[in-house]
Amino acid sequence: MPTILITGANKGLGLGFAKRYAADGWRVLAACRRPDAATDLNALAQTHDVQVHALDVTDHATIDALADTLKAKPVDLLLNNAAVQGGHPQKFRHTDYAAWDLAFRTNVMGVMKMCEAFAPHVERGAKKLIVNVSSRTSSIANKTTADPDNTKGELHQYRSTKTALNMVSRCMAWELQPRGIAVVLLGPGWVRTDLGGPNARLSVDEAIAACVPTINSFTLADTGQFRGHDGTVVPW
Numbered sequence: 001m002p003t004i005l006i007t008g009a010n011k012g013l014g015l016g017f018a019k020r021y022a023a024d025g026w027r028v029l030a031a032c033r034r035p036d037a038a039t040d041l042n043a044l045a046q047t048h049d050v051q052v053h054a055l056d057v058t059d060h061a062t063i064d065a066l067a068d069t070l071k072a073k074p075v076d077l078l079l080n081n082a083a084v085q086g087g088h089p090q091k092f093r094h095t096d097y098a099a100w101d102l103a104f105r106t107n108v109m110g111v112m113k114m115c116e117a118f119a120p121h122v123e124r125g126a127k128k129l130i131v132n133v134s135s136r137t138s139s140i141a142n143k144t145t146a147d148p149d150n151t152k153g154e155l156h157q158y159r160s161t162k163t164a165l166n167m168v169s170r171c172m173a174w175e176l177q178p179r180g181i182a183v184v185l186l187g188p189g190w191v192r193t194d195l196g197g198p199n200a201r202l203s204v205d206e207a208i209a210a211c212v213p214t215i216n217s218f219t220l221a222d223t224g225q226f227r228g229h230d231g232t233v234v235p236w
């Protein structure tokens with residue numbers, strides 16, 4: 001039975017991934033900040049092979065402690081899903097620097113730290129795959145005035161964290177390739193979650209139905225790439 005470790009597994013896409021991989025017969029290591037408040041996740045753990053772990057991706061000591069707790073367990077797929085949007089409204093002269101700082105610590109450094117701490121577990125897994133959830137809004141090439149995703153201000157803070165995540169992941173991809181570990185970026189689509197908002201195009205179920213086959217198709221040959229939920233290459 002393959003094992004997946006998911007961050008931010010208590011709601012939104014993270015919960016959707018946890019439900020889908022659990023239903024598909026995977027062992028799910030579901031990490032979230034507040035297991036005591038993760039009602040849906042705890043309910044899932046009653047019926048499936050789901051273990052709920054407390055984890056704040058900005059707390060490096062806790063990441064190291066969880067990596068130590070799980071040191072005997074191989075992880076086939078590390079899914080770095082947790083993120084924050086980084087403040088509101090994200091327009092010029094309305095920058096919330098404290099929220100932006102937290103977004104970098106969550107969306108970029110949190111992912112890097114997770115990869116550093118869990119690379120040995122992934123190396124022991126059969127699939128040897130790390131998927132970092134990015135966003136198509138991170139694409140500099142796509143950032144034009146006709147950008148259809150540009151509906152809520154310019155999103156400087158959020159976009160820039162994901163653009164940084166793209167570069168960090170691409171660097172990591174080359175560093176981990178000799179160990180047989182693939183690192184792939186995924187844009188999950190615009191999805192109706194707390195982060196995506198109510199006007200997004202896809203439901204969580206629709207996004208998960210597209211993302212999971214795409215993720216499952218990734219191999220070492222895909223390392224360093226940035227793919228959309230439908231598997232298409234996203235331009236940098």
Ligand SMILES: NC(=O)c1ccc[n+]([C@@H]2O[C@H](COP(=O)([O-])OP(=O)(O)OC[C@H]3O[C@@H](n4cnc5c(N)ncnc54)[C@H](OP(=O)(O)O)[C@@H]3O)[C@@H](O)[C@H]2O)c1
Binds near residue numbers: 057
């Ligand atoms: N929804 C979209 O349209 C969309 C589009 C492109 C990319 N994405 C990406 O998809 C991923 C999932 O987003 P979502 O839409 O499902 O958002 P969401 O519903 O807001 O969920 C975000 C998750 O991240 C967790 N999280 C935030 N900060 C954390 C921290 N410091 N430590 C651990 N967990 C933390 C949240 O936990 P709490 O409940 O404790 O806050 C929550 O579980 C993110 O990487 C996001 O950038 C989403």
